[in-house]
Amino acid sequence: MLRSAWSVRRLVSTTVAGKRALHAKTTPFPDKLAFAFDIDGVLKQGHHNVLPQAKRVLRFLSGAEGRLPKPIPFLLITNGGGIPDEERRAALSRELGVELTENQLVQSHTPIKEYVDKYKDKPVLVVGGKGENCRRVAESYGLKHPYIPQDIIAWKPDIWDRTELTEEEKSFVRPADFSQIPFSAALVFDDTRDWGRDITLILDLLSSDKGVFGTRREGHNRADLSGDVELVMSNADVEWRSSWPIPRLGTGAFRLCLEATYKSTTGLELPYKQFGKPFKATYEFSELMLRRYLKQVGRNSNKELNVYMVGDNPLSDIDGANRFGWNSILVRTGVFHDKHGEKPSHKPTVICDDVEKGVEWAIQEELRKGNL
């Protein structure tokens, strides 16, 4: 149990016993240690089920219980998204029982915030999330002209006549004459809903003349001519684990459909910029966030960090961490199981039963190696 075995003093007594006095001032502390946790399948199972060991781990690391001389930095990296970062952070803080700071949560689209600064004064199409959540995400990232698929349907219902706007949707659409509006980018913010509608609108923009709906660019199907609209995707997970017993299709599956239809209609490979795990841009951004957190809690933010990624998905969490040079801990509480001797598609540093066992292993490992 964490309560007894996870005290640093207790760990010292079981790992480097006799080498140092068990006094608070001289207790070895794993000073380079930092954690990155996936959420679904690691801290939670389904939308509402928080694992009790996750609460214990995060309280311990944050130093809330006074059992650590200083907090051990950690953040949560999820391929989920579709709501503004601040709202997700507040909800997770309540659920997990720790107050997460602004530097401790990376949703699949959080790194896009800095990337899309170039579009802040330009019209963009944003897709994903319930209602107009993706518009609110875009606005929270400083984008001044974000439009959503429902705005386009309200302008010309014929552009996609398979679904009709609900009364609720009619209440939040922003009327505009889109024959006069040149879009610069299409941003997919996870949690896509109406795939037929959204694929159609994105394909329209990719083949458009200067990003205007209802136009088609001459040479739109030529590989040597690039288009006028950049496609930016977050979350490449083809499957994810909800409360349903069988994995469900995620935004990565949406992208596969988009790639296949683009190829089929133009003969070309889909051009896009990808964020989320396992892509480097997300890990670079996360390490920057860990350093910002260290600074925030009064610790040296420039020193070497030994980051341990704890995840349940070999394809995203483990592959990304390995590629970025982090340690990786694969847990058995999510999509990965090895009951019948299955081997993970990407080999982690270690496989542990759950997040608590993983964190305990990492602390012992750092102390054993003398990374103080």
Ligand SMILES: [Mg+2]
């Ligand atoms: Mg997961």
